[in-house]
Amino acid sequence: MYQFLDSDSTRKEKRLIWAVNRSIMENIGFTLKKSGKKSKSHWDLFRRLLGIFRILLKITGFYKKGYGNAKTIKINELTLNFPNLPDAFNGFRILHLSDLHIDSIPGFAALIIQKINQLKFDTCLLTGDYRRDINGSFSHILKPLHILSKYIQTPYGPFAVLGNHDTYLMAQYEKQSGMELLINESVEIIKDGEKILITGTDDPFNFYTETALLSLETKGYDFKIAMVHTPEMAKVASKNKYDLYLCGHTHGGQICLKDGTPLISHQFEGKQFNHGKWNIGNMTGYTSSGVGVSGIPIRFNCPAEITLLTLTK
Numbered sequence: 404m405y406q407f408l409d410s411d412s413t414r415k416e417k418r419l420i421w422a423v424n425r426s427i428m429e430n431i432g433f434t435l436k437k438s439g440k441k442s443k444s445h446w447d448l449f450r451r452l453l454g455i456f457r458i459l460l461k462i463t464g465f466y467k468k469g470y471g472n473a474k475t476i477k478i479n480e481l482t483l484n485f486p487n488l489p490d491a492f493n494g495f496r497i498l499h500l501s502d503l504h505i506d507s508i509p510g511f512a513a514l515i516i517q518k519i520n521q522l523k524f525d526t527c528l529l530t531g532d533y534r535r536d537i538n539g540s541f542s543h544i545l546k547p548l549h550i551l552s553k554y555i556q557t558p559y560g561p562f563a564v565l566g567n568h569d570t571y572l573m574a575q576y577e578k579q580s581g582m583e584l585l586i587n588e589s590v591e592i593i594k595d596g597e598k599i600l601i602t603g604t605d606d607p608f609n610f611y612t613e614t615a616l617l618s619l620e621t622k623g624y625d626f627k628i629a630m631v632h633t634p635e636m637a638k639v640a641s642k643n644k645y646d647l648y649l650c651g652h653t654h655g656g657q658i659c660l661k662d663g664t665p666l667i668s669h670q671f672e673g674k675q676f677n678h679g680k681w682n683i684g685n686m687t688g689y690t691s692s693g694v695g696v697s698g699i700p701i702r703f704n705c706p707a708e709i710t711l712l713t714l715t716k
């Protein structure tokens with residue numbers, strides 16, 4: 404079972420304040436990172452380059468191959484060892500899904516379900532980016548998300564955080580989508596009388612606020628997991644003695660050279676955070692390459708990923 408740290412009424416109050424704040428940021432296009440206000444020029448240039456790149460791929464015939472790659476999802480299974488893991492959670496399995504961008508490829512939910520059906524897990528944690536675009540409508544993703552959610556229900560979840568492609572308006576469909584949203588808040592997972600903590604923050608890539616920072620200061624647990632869309636809060640989480648940090652956002656580069664080096668990356672703070680397992684102090688982090696794709700629906704040398712993490716003591 405699971406239990407939120409705040410009461411229902413406190414959660415509602417905090418959610419309302421968050422929604423007002425994020426709606427203002429979204430509506431006036433005020434994007435904020437931990438390091439300060441972002442420039443929008445980089446994204447505009449990136450979009451123009453993508454348009455040219457798409458034409459080149461189609462002319463050269465690479466588009467079809469890349470599209471096929473994007474539809475081929477790999478399951479990455481990892482075992483992570485933590486000496487301080489409560490006994491009841493020894494062998495606890497987390498299905499980590501990031502960057503679904505579920506509308507980028509027609510019928511993508513069915514492809515994901517086909518993969519998930521083969522797996523056994525105790526909870527599912529989703530680290531943001533549910534639609535393809537960064538603005539506009541999202542009603543078309545509610546149905547595929549709801550269908551997918553039926554396959555990830557467990558007594559301990561699923562839990563989800565928002566990414567930079569998601570809007571605050573999605574939060575009102577939380578129940579309909581079948582996932583519990585963690586927006587700068589924590590939940591206790593309780594198993595055989597023992598507890599671990601999961602904290603989820605709002606997206607720090609575009610919508611950083613100090614509330615996200617404060618939510619990662621939750622103390623008093625033997626084992627803590629942070630769920631954040633990007634790796635940007637990793638140092639904060641490590642400083643606050645989180646044990647595991649799950650994120651995505653990078654898509655692993657999505658289009659990479661043969662050695663895995665991304666052609667273009669949105670990850671500027673540390674190459675190690677681009678994809679896979681990393682460490683800061685005693686904290687283990689994992690950046691998923693993402694299940695879905697954005698921009699152009701193709702992948703090269705960077706498989707789409709569903710991650711199955713087994714926690715051991």
Ligand SMILES: [Fe+2]
Nearest residue numbers: 502532652697
């Ligand atoms: Fe994404």
